[in-house]
Amino acid sequence: MSALTLETQLPGIRVQRVARNVRLGxxxxxxxxxxxxxxxxVPQLFxxxxxxxIVPNDAFHPPGxxxxxxxxxxxxxxxxxxxxxxxxSLLIGLAATALAMSVAIALGLLGGLGGPRLDRGVNWLLEILFAFPSLILALLFVAVFGSGIGPLIVATGLGTAPGYARMVRGQVLAVRHSGYIEAAVALGHPTWRIIVxxxxxxxxxxLIVTLTMGVGQAIVWASALSFLGLGAPPPAPEWGTMLSMGRDFVxxxxWLTFFPGLFIVLTTLSTTVAGRYLQQRLEGRLS
Amino acid sequence: MSDKHLIVEGLSIEFGGQSVVRNVSFTLAPGKTLALVGESGSGKSVTARSLIGLAGAGARVTARTLSYGGQDLLALSERGWRGLRGKGIGFVLQDALVSLDPLRPVGKEILEVLKTHNWGDRRSRRERVIELLEKVGVPEPELRARQRPDQLSGGLRQRALIASALAMSPGLVIADEPTTALDATVQAQILQVLQEIKARGDSLLIISHDLAVVAQLADEVLVLRHGVVVEQGPMQQVLRNPRHPYTQALLDAVPAEHARGTRLSPQGSAQAVAPRPAADSPVLLKATGLGKRYTAPDQQPRQVVDDVSFELRAGRTLGIVGESGSGKTTVARIVLGLLEPDAGQVQFLGHAWSGVGADRVLEKDRRLHRRDISVIYQDPLSSFDPRWSIGQILADALDVAGVSASQQPARISELLEQVRLPADLATRRPLQLSGGQRQRVAIARAIASNPKVIICDEPVSALDVSVQAQVLDLLADLQAALGLAYLFISHDLGVIRHVSDQVLVMRHGKVVESAPVDVLFENPQHAYTQRLLGAVPRLPGAGSELVVPPLEAESTAWLFDESQLWKIAI
Structure with a gap:
């Protein structure tokens, strides 16, 4: 008896190791x-x-x-x-993302549900916002309203909103034309109930996933603006501002720039990894 | 390689220790046709794929003998397989739309096969492509060879796929469900192309769940169930005198062969045939002169529905039959009040339901009577909210029907029982259910509000034949028990004949014929109806020969996708 074996599966050990890595991240x-x-x-905890x-005698102490x-x-x-x-940093990240999301949901719903004419208007507005480099848009905003945390949040939020708005609109259109929404209409549910x-x-x-990653992005954004001197004024303990202050002594x-930079990178990386993980979980449950 | 016998002895296939095919043996001689018959999961496709070395990753294929034309297939290296595929054995995959490269003209696709096997030179290859397309009955082959799959109709795509399998004149062609999802007339044409392959002296191995299709082609039939051969023999013998109960059950499940009121599935009590309500029961739904135009982005406006009128009476079934693009789904959407007509009006329970201009009805006013009409779709999964469990889906429907939250659990159990599903299914999600179970959930949702009318839009078209039989039986039982009226839409004449009292035949948006079911099927008046009926494959002994409609019918195919017509009330 001859046998033909087509074993292209990974050996068991390797599969296990891959699985563990996926969890560790x-x-x-x-x-x-x-x-x-x-x-x-509670920062006092750490x-x-x-x-x-200020302790002048302790200036430029290396890590120890x-x-x-x-x-x-x-x-x-x-x-x-x-x-x-x-x-x-976290506050700026969260607040800016929340603001971006609110604007995006409003615009996205208007475009996705408002009928063709309104949709064209929203699209037109988004095109214009996209045409502006977002950083210029944020700079313009800060230039007009002055620097500080408040304008920083608004500038970051508005700068990232168009991208989200497009996603919301696309999602709303896709769901609106799905079979289950039609089925809900055919069942006789009132429109507001179907929407909600x-x-x-x-x-x-x-969008939950995008949002998680968005917080990290917003932190990078806000740090960039602070670095340019448009955010929290020194000597406030803000990561971007610290980077900017340490620049002269790099x-x-x-260590003046390395550690704030490290935290910006780690926070953004963590939100991205966490977001991807959530995405896999959610999609795994869906398909 | 003079003797081109395919010899399979004791073929078994395992996936990760789990056996999917056990001890299958058969021999296929040149010029003969063997059919592998079974339902999804029976192992028929993987058996066929193992013959070209594509059983899949992780598959363990063992056999006492597996040879073709004297060559031992088990000893073949991957390189050896590549030499055999396409050249010695041609394979026609199931879904032409998925199997063809969407960005490549179909001519190139066929050219590729010739190139791979170093056939001829540039010029002769080009000529060969045209010759092949001609051979499988593609009209205007020079033009079609330059077109991409999305510019071709389903029938032409399937022909192009067959042409690529025939490119190297293999002695054996394997066709996996070659006509599934095709309209009746197109199916008849494809069957004819396959018959010609056979007539040329090549061997044909076809895989199908449709016994009527098998009856048109096969010399020998092999019935598979759960990976085991339950019956094997000459076609006439297996289909006329089946020895195994499973084969008998498959035969019983063919709706075209069984009159209204008979049961198609073996389980369930042999219920007495419920008397049909009189033909003069009250009219529930009345459509008059319905019309709908649609303008595709780059095309002329098209009259998708043109002057369609009908009446649906209490407790009765009106079947609408037509091929893809005939406008039947658009009619369903207008009747459901999900699409505004351009002409005509609909009356439901004596109230204005849908209309144009002064007769226009607002969704707000329709909502009062929404609970009296419901719908079952072809694809139930997409009609369920992906976040919800079965219980939540049914609770949502009960909300509209005004059932209070405290009474819902009991009613949900009752509904699941009515559609013969276990009550503990309520906590599961639609993705965890089989296709037949999902359609039962859709039916449970449709009857949740105690409607008078259910619109069934191709409700069994995506199901295996025996599951289809169970669902059709269930629909018949519910109709008898609850006095439902069905507007039943299908492209399958057999299903329509089995369920309908009155039938409407639609073509290119128009009603070409309307008659009581027996009159229509015994004595069709319109030429199109006659052609449609002639194209339906029948089991042996059931009568007439397959009448292959002329090619013209398809080359002018009505290439219109009704799913494009999205415009709903919210």
Whole structure:
């Protein structure tokens, strides 16, 4: 008896290792995000010194036991500043994303549900917003309304809104023309109920993921604007501002820019990894 | 390679230790046709694929003998398989739309096969492509060879696929469900093309769940169930005197062969035939002169529905039959009040339901009577909210019917029982159910509000023949028990004949014939109806020969996708 074997499957061990790796990434990401959130709520838990306290004698201390992340040109503890900066960065990220999402949902619903004429209007507006480089748009906004946290949030939110608005509109259109919405109409549900109970939840579902990743993006955005001197004024403990302040000393005291930068990267990376994980979970459940 | 016998002895296929095909044996001689018959999951497709070395990743194929033309297939390397595929054995895949490269003209697709096997030179290859397309009955082959699959009708695509399988003149052609999803007249034409292959002395292995199709082609039939051969023998013997109960059940499930009121599925009590309500029961739904025009983005405006009128009476079934693009689904959507007509009006329970101009009815006013009319779609899955469980789907329908939240659980169990589903299914999601179970859930939702009329839009077209039989039986039982009236839309004449009291034949948006079911099927008046009926394959002994409609019928195919017609009330 001859046998033909077509075994193209991966050997068992390799499959297992891949599976474990898939789990480890999101675990670390969620762990870091949890740490960041706690740090934002109660920074005292991790950082014991005042982020604004000036100790001239301790200036430019490299990272060590006394100062984990070192100190800056005025002797302020970088670790404390990074931890205290979490609140502001996270707040900007969340608030800007929430603002972007609100604008996007309003525009997206208007376009997706409002009929062809309104849809054309919304599209037209989005095209214009897209044509502007978002950073220029944000800069313009800050230039008009002045720098500071408030305008920073609004600028970041408005800069990222058009992208989301397009997604919302696309989702709303897709769900609106789906079989289950037609079935709901045929059942005799009132329009408002179909919109609230079926159209919105289904259209927003894929956006949860984008939103998670969006927070990380917004933090990068806000940091960029702060770095350009348009956000929180120094010596406020804000990651972008810290980067900007450490820029002059980067050749001699790398830690001034490295640690705030590291936190920006880790936070953004974590939101992206967490978002991708959520996406896989949600889609896995759907298909 | 003089003797081109395909010899299979003791073929077994396993996937990860799980056996999907066990001990299948057959021999296929040149010029003969063997049919593998079975339902989805019976292992018929994977058996066929193992013959060209494509059983799939992780498949373990074993056999005492597996040879073609004296060549041992089990000993073949991947390179050896590639030499055999297309050249020695041609394979026609099931779905022409998916199997053809959407960005490549079909001519190129066929050319590719010739190139792969180094056939002839550039010029002779081009000539060969045209010759092949001509051979499978593609009109204007020079023009068609340059067109992409989306510019061709389903029948032409299937022909192009067959042409590519025939490119290297293989001695054996394997066709996996070659006519599934095709309209009756197109199916008849494809069957004729396959018959010609056979007549040329090549062997043909066809895979189908449709016994009537098998009857047109096969010399020998092999009935598979759960990977095991339950019956094997000459076609006439297997189809006329089946020895295995499963074969008998498959034969019983063919709706065209069984009159209204007889049961198609074996399980369930042999219920007495419910008396048909009189033909003069009250009119529930009345459509007068319905019309709908539609302008495709780059095309002329088309009259998709043109002057369609009918009456649906209480407790009776009106069948609408037509091929794809005939406008039957558009009629259903207008009748459901989901699409505004351009002409004519609909009356439901004596009230204005849909109309034009001064007769226009607002959705707000229709909603009062929505609970009296419901719908069952061809694809139930897309009609369920993907976030909801079966229980939530039914609860949502009960909400509209005014059933209070406290009474809903009991009513949901009752509904599931009525459609013969276990009550614990309520917590499951539609994705976890089989196609037949999903359609039962759709039926449960449709009857939740105790409607008087249900619009059934191709409700069994996506189901296996025995599942189709069960669903048709269920619909018949519910009609008898609840006094429902059905507007039953299908492209399948057999199904229409089995369920309908009155039949409307539609073509290009117009009603070409309307008559009581027996009159229509015994004595069709219109030439189109006659052609349609002639194209329906029948089981042996059931009478007439297959009448292949002239090609003209398809080359001027009505290429219109009704699913484009999205415009709903919200």
């Amino acid at each position: 999101p675990l670390l990401a969620f762990g870091f995000l949890l740490f960041v959130i706690i740090a934002a709520l 950082a014991h010194s005042n982020p604004l306290a 036991w006394g100062h984990w992340f070192g100190t800056d040109q005025s002797g302020r503890d970088i670790f404390s500043r990074v931890i205290y900066g979490t609140r502001q 109970r079926q159209l919105l939840p289904n259209a927003m579902r894929p 050749a001699n005291a790398w």
